[in-house]
Structures are given as structure tokens and as C-alpha cells.
Amino acid sequence: MSAAQDSVDFDRVIPRRGTGSLKWDAAAERFGAEVLPMWVADMDFAAPDAVLADLQERLQHPVFGYPGNEGSMLQAAADWLAKRHNWRPESDAVACISGVVPALYAAVRAFTRPGEAIIVMPPIYPPFITAVEDNGRKLLLAPLIADDTGHYRMNWDALEIAVRQAKLLLLCSPHNPVGRVWTAEELQRLGTLCTDAGCVVVSDEIHADLSQHPHYPFPSRFPRSILLSPAGKSFNLAGLGGGISVIPNAGLRHAFLNEIQRSQIQHTNLFALTAMTSAWRYGTKWQAALRQYLSNNARFIADFLAVKLPEVGYHPPEFGYLAWLDVHPYGADAVLARRLLQAGLGLNPGPSFGPGGEGFVRLNFAAPRSVLEEGLDRLRQALHR
Numbered sequence: 096m097s098a099a100q101d102s103v104d105f106d107r108v109i110p111r112r113g114t115g116s117l118k119w120d121a122a123a124e125r126f127g128a129e130v131l132p133m134w135v136a137d138m139d140f141a142a143p144d145a146v147l148a149d150l151q152e153r154l155q156h157p158v159f160g161y162p163g164n165e166g167s168m169l170q171a172a173a174d175w176l177a178k179r180h181n182w183r184p185e186s187d188a189v190a191c192i193s194g195v196v197p198a199l200y201a202a203v204r205a206f207t208r209p210g211e212a213i214i215v216m217p218p219i220y221p222p223f224i225t226a227v228e229d230n231g232r233k234l235l236l237a238p239l240i241a242d243d244t245g246h247y248r249m250n251w252d253a254l255e256i257a258v259r260q261a262k263l264l265l266l267c268s269p270h271n272p273v274g275r276v277w278t279a280e281e282l283q284r285l286g287t288l289c290t291d292a293g294c295v296v297v298s299d300e301i302h303a304d305l306s307q308h309p310h311y312p313f314p315s316r317f318p319r320s321i322l323l324s325p326a327g328k329s330f331n332l333a334g335l336g337g338g339i340s341v342i343p344n345a346g347l348r349h350a351f352l353n354e355i356q357r358s359q360i361q362h363t364n365l366f367a368l369t370a371m372t373s374a375w376r377y378g379t380k381w382q383a384a385l386r387q388y389l390s391n392n393a394r395f396i397a398d399f400l401a402v403k404l405p406e407v408g409y410h411p412p413e414f415g416y417l418a419w420l421d422v423h424p425y426g427a428d429a430v431l432a433r434r435l436l437q438a439g440l441g442l443n444p445g446p447s448f449g450p451g452g453e454g455f456v457r458l459n460f461a462a463p464r465s466v467l468e469e470g471l472d473r474l475r476q477a478l479h480r
């Protein structure tokens with residue numbers, strides 16, 4: 096495998112219609128009309144050249160049998176965690192999963208029994224809630240709290256009560272959709288609370304690479320926890336699936352690996368293995384350039400809103416490409432949905448992220464600047480009185 100030179104051009108508009116894309120091709124069905132899709136969390140950018148070169152090289156060989164190179168990918172993952180997040184897990188702590196969402200579901204089954212309570216902090220990525228409900232567990236909500244500027248924090252009063260009743264907490268770190276990268280102090284307080292109460296933490300760190308602040312892998316400080324992550328989100332390979340779990344504690348690891356074996360989600364497919372290995376080995380520069388581009392886009396949104404839509408509440412996210420916009424001054428959710436549709440803009444409605452999402456929309460700004468400008472103009476049309 097080779098390390099191709101990256102020619103990074105995030106301004107390039109790459110047409111995605113007709114590629115079987117959920118974001119682009121399924122949008123009309125989902126929203127009921129053609130829209131500019133700025134919803135589901137994947138990016139409109141090409142994957143790193145190094146990844147494309149390694150996938151193409153693999154395609155040159157015409158046989159696509161079962162892969163046996165998981166070890167190289169797991170090594171690349173551990174090296175990446177050390178390089179990007181300053182934490183090297185023991186090699187036997189790292190294992191393959193077929194995706195973060197299936198692993199989240201499996202963790203629920205591995206660490207709780209039907210009817211038992213699990214803590215979730217809404218507003219949150221919807222599968223956190225469905226993983227609990229679909230598995231017949233009890234949802235224990237500790238809703239996040241926002242201040243006047245739209246900066247969110249954990250709800251310590253609710254958490255302190257909840258950990259006495261729950262065996263498991265599902266943490267989104269960093270937190271989609273509210274844009275927080277949890278600080279060392281916040282994680283320390285949460286970890287201490289959960290450890291003292293005997294509550295296991297599952298930490299979904301899928302967005303961590305795109306953090307603009309230091310990120311602390313949860314098990315690096317609290318070994319009674321499990322980390323889930325793929326290269327998919329931060330290198331734009333989500334459609335390939337796959338990922339890793341990192342579980343330093345042998346007992347928890349045993350329980351989780353047994354469950355993913357029972358659910359048969361303990362493998363990653365051939366192309367995901369190739370792509371993730373390459374991304375983790377060679378993707379540092381590409382990803383740093385991406386973070387810079389996204390940070391500029393986030394600032395562009397702030398400037399646009401301040402001038403054109405000053406009533407929209409927006410706290411620039413501390414990671415990634417998801418803007419959580421407070422649009423409640425412009426009407427009820429159903430009214431907003433209609434106005435967005437009329438303006439031809441596809442955003443995720445806030446209520447789909449659970450309690451606390453009312454009056455919000457989530458805008459995915461992982462797009463070339465010209466596309467973002469068009470999206471913001473449609474937002475202005477939708478909200479203009």
C-alpha cells in the first residue's frame with residue numbers, strides 16, 4: 096500500500112446525485128420535494144487521495160474473498176489514537192465492529208437486562224434513544240442544559256439521581272448535535288460519578304477527530320468504559336461501514352465481544368478495512384486541512400447569521416460540521432418545516448434529537464463554501480418574514 100500525495104481542494108463541488116447517496120438521492124423522498132440537502136452527517140468532499148489510491152490498488156485484484164487483514168487495521172487504529180488523541184491503548188483492547196450504531200445496540204444488550212435503566216443526555220443523535228427503546232430497556236433522560244448563548248453543559252442534578260438507578264450511560268463525546276467537546280474537568284466529574292455508582296459508560300467518539308479542542312478518550316481515564324469509533328466520519332468513508340471498539344477492562348471486553356459475536360457484528364468488510372487502515376496511516380495532513388476548512392465555514396455561518404438572521408441562536412460548534420440552530424423565534428416546528436421546504440432546504444428537524452430539540456434545526460456545513468452560501472441564502476428565504 097502507498098501513501099499518495101493529497102491534493103486537497105475542499106472548494107471543489109462534486110455532484111453526488113445518482114451515486115446512491117442517502118443525503119442527496121433519498122432527500123426528495125424524505126422531505127417530500129427536491130431540496131439542497133444539508134442534513135445527514137456525511138461530507139460533500141472527496142476522501143483523502145491516499146485512501147482512494149489504496150482502494151484502487153485493491154480493486155486491481157479481481158478476487159474479493161473474506162478479508163484476513165484486521166490486524167493491520169487495528170494496529171493503524173491504535174497508532175492513530177496515540178498520534179491524534181495522545182492515548183495508546185493496549186493492543187488486545189482494540190477490536191473490530193461492523194459500525195458504531197450496531198455496536199451501541201450490542202452494548203445495551205451486553206451490559207443491561209430487559210427493563211433496566213440506561214442514561215441518555217438529549218438532545219442527542221437519535222440511535223442513542225432507539226438503542227434503549229428497541230432493546231426493551233428503560234430510558235432515563237438527563238437532558239443537557241443550555242445557557243443564554245447556546246452553550247450546553249451536562250445536567251449534574253439529573254445525572255446524580257440517574258446513576259443510582261442505571262447500570263449504563265451512553266455518552267456522545269463530542270456531543271452531536273449540540274456541538275460540545277467535553278472538557279477534561281467535565282469528563283473527570285462524569286467518570287467519577289459513574290465509577291462510584293458502578294455505572295458503565297459507552298463513549299461514542301465518532302466525531303472526536305474533527306474536534307477543534309483537545310479531546311480525551313473516555314477509557315484513557317476511566318477503564319470501566321468502552322470507546323466506539325470508526326474512521327468513517329472524519330475521513331468521509333461512512334458508506335463503507337466498520338469501526339473499532341476499545342475496551343481496556345478485561346471483564347467488560349469479554350461481555351461486549353461475546354455480544355457482538357452473538358449478533359455477528361464483529362467484522363469489518365474488505366473495503367472498509369483497506370480504507371480505514373490507509374486513512375489512519377496517511378490521513379493526518381488531509382484531516383488537519385479539513386478541520387481548518389470546517390472551522391472557516393463555522394465562522395462564515397456566524398458572520399452570515401449576525402447580519403442576515405440575527406434572531407437565529409447559534410453557538411459555533413467545538414467540533415466537526417454540525418450547526419445546531421435555535422430558530423424558535425420563527426415559529427413552531429411544523430411551520431418551520433413547511434417554510435424550509437418551500438425554500439428548498441433539507442435540514443434535520445430538532446425534535447428528531449429527542450426532548451430539548453424543539454425549535455431547533457441541525458445544518459450540516461461539510462460542503463464547499465459556494466454550496467454553504469446557497470444553503471444559507473435558502474435559510475434566509477425560509478425565515479425571512
Ligand SMILES: Cc1ncc(COP(=O)(O)O)c(C=O)c1O
Nearest residue numbers: 136194195196220271299301325
Ligand atoms: C454520534 C454518532 N454516532 C454514530 C453515527 C453513525 O455511526 P455508524 O455509521 O458507524 O453506524 C453517527 C452518524 O452520524 C453519529 O453522529
